[in-house]
Amino acid sequence: MTALWTRTAAVTAAALAATACGAAATAAVDTDGATAIDATLITQVAPDGLKVAAVAIEYDRELKFGQSGLDAAAFDVDVDLGEGGIAPLVGERTVTAAYTSATPEITGEQRAGRYVILELDQTEATATASYVDWSTTITHYYDLSGGYTVAQVGDIGKRNHIVAAQPDNVVTSSDVDNLLIDDYAVGSLATTAGPVLDYRYFTPEGTAEKDGYPLVVSLHGFGESGSNNFSQLAGNQISTVFASDERQKADPAYVLSPQADPFDATKGAWWAPQMQAAVIELVEDFVASHPDVDTSRIYLTGLSMGSYGSWAILQEHSDLFAGAVVVCGGGVQDVEAAAAELADFPIWAVHSEDDFVVDYYADGSDFRVFEALESAGTPVVWSEWSGLLPDAEQEVLAKAAAKEAKHAGSEHIFTTIEAGTTPVFSHLSWIPTYSSDVILDWLFAQDADR
Template sequence: MKRRLGTSAVVAAGVAFAALAPAPAQASAPQPRIIDTTVITEVTPLGYKVTGLALEYDGAIDLGTADIDETAFAVRVALTRPGASPLEGARTVVDAYASDRPAFSDAQRAGSFIILELDENEPLSAGSYNEGGFTRLFDLVGSYSVAQVASVVGAAADTSHPGNGEKAQKLNGHPGRTVVNDDVIDLIVDDYAAGSYTAPSGATLPYRMFTPALDAESSYPLVVTLHGYGESGSGNIEQIAGNQLSVAFADPLRQARHAAFVLSPQADPTDPSKGAWWSPSMQTAVIELVEKTIADNPRIDPSRVYLSGLSMGSYGSWGILGQRSDLFAGALLVCGAGSEAAAVANLTEFPIWAVHSVDDSIVAYDAPGSDYRIFRALQAAGVPVTWSEWSGLLPDAEQEALAAAALTAAQADGSEHLFTTFSAGTTPLFDHGSWIPTYTNDIMIDWLFAQ
């Protein structure tokens, strides 16, 4: 704004003063400062985590190519849950850059946001907790605070010739001023629509549905996922946020390779109107929901419907396939069990890739009806089975190379049944977590979409 003189001063000085006075000065533009912050979460292979913050400023930010010092920001978290002391502490910023949107990016760009990427491996990155064996999500609204504690200086636009360069922008720090988040962006999870289905039997199925970007004419596969016992509940969110079972198929990189609908219902063993996946009424309700989903969405290709379940969801998948394998084209099943007799009677030609840790302490590898025992029974009945084993701790690329070798062997043998064992002591987090390396394995998921 221009500085203005009072009226009496102008009259006293007269025209001569106006002629001799220096040009009016320009006041400095106010420095942009943080006015809002939003938590960004991701469902990582190791669970639901807070991996970033989007800081919104009240002015334009153009830092050019300058790197932002991550230590210019102090981030603290206080995670609360019923009946427990808060989990509090600092989070570590591993990258910072300006952006024109509240989203992660590979390049800095001018805008009104600064994105902070946080260390996802530190304990306070968790966005969920275990309560009585069930995965529950922290209420993350209001849980994060951030302050800019040091100045951030941009790069001048052009300093190669005197007089041509533009002054670098500087964002002053405000160490004593913190901003608390009032919103949460759940990457991928936010792209699902919520629904509920009540079967004629009375069983209720809350579900989430992901719809791909549809073109004018194509039809698309449908992937049905059945979660494990830990993701049971009534929130209609844990089954897609608890682990990568569902979001692995909705991930943008996966959708670019295999665009598909994803249907993820939720069971609740503690609720008589819902139940667990091993309940016959729940299996019937899933079948009915799948049929209804296909009927309601003419863009779904009914010849390309796939089933994937882990742990309790694998139990349910074996039960459903024993009744209605005609509804599906293939299945990817992890650390579960079913009926050996039903599999031999109904699934000798149905494509299945199953995965199980040899030292699984929750669903024993060699227990009656286990995935492993089912595949042994199929082989004893004369069905070709391709066996493979590797460490679940190997880098993704190495596991995918071993999966590709197993698939090549299966194709050579004309086998529609593949079984992969994770060696003892090599399953990430704990011995039952076979799904962790499974849903990051592109070869296995590519195989499913090839059916």
């Protein structure tokens, strides 16, 4: 009798256990029932241009998966941009990290929320958000709306909190968030010099020093020309590096970035005198309307075409600025006169020795100006390194140059990027320049009242 009861009880217990396991297995398939409903692209300005850095997938309810990230392989991301355009871009994107978030932004940390953030590999060719029209050498930007599709092709979550794969639910991107760029305000100034100068400006949020915030004025290169009031921020980091969280934490500052248009007869390139006059008028107008600008710490930086404008502006208005960083520069009409005018003005210049767009050795190049400075008896610090070295190694060499300049009492540092070592191609010496915290630290250390 006892044996029979024991057997019956065991069978009953096994049946209950099997039922419980079956229920658990069923629950593990899809307890949340969440469905992907939308996607937002997140762009970021990289050293070599605008990239789609992430996709934020929105679900129809909050996802709670704990703190461990999701399986990146559970998502497929495809690109189809510029159909019928000059440079169609079609392919796949590689997901490098996936995590939930309460907001559609890159945080790197998983938190409960309606969004799944997919960080993407920015080194792959399909990461770009732009293309160059080589007939004009102008950079153009894809219309990203609707250009990406995303599908959850694998289960995500763990234990009894799992959202089952939904490979047939293909979501098309409907919006774009441009990191940093969207934080810039839009402006336009009808100058007495003639041009109507469109510009963007960034306002700092940090605590200003007692004399106010510094102001950085950036002059873009030819490729960022146009009338969209966007390219001067998106083309490279000449402007956005100064607005980045890291730089603003160290040096909260205004950033002012106008746009030139060489194809507009009412405007022109930065080497046009009326555009140089317009820049000065813009700076003066901006300072007048922002009384918290520290007028002893206004800085100028320009690359390529922007360096042409910078050299011309500095020769006429160096008293307006405290220091300058010029990159792959040229166009100086009289290097001896420039050397005499700028003998006491702090300049750090960077140029690739094999630059085939703005010749390093050409008459009127920044190299020739520094030669003239040294010939006139002005102390110059010469430095040279590979642009392909890791950033940390480049910064060690930059620190050595800055230290030597301080010891020698020199206001002038010239850095040569060794031939064959400039990232992407030889004209892009701005990549190692604006990636260097040491060069930016040096710039912010300049003060016209010291």
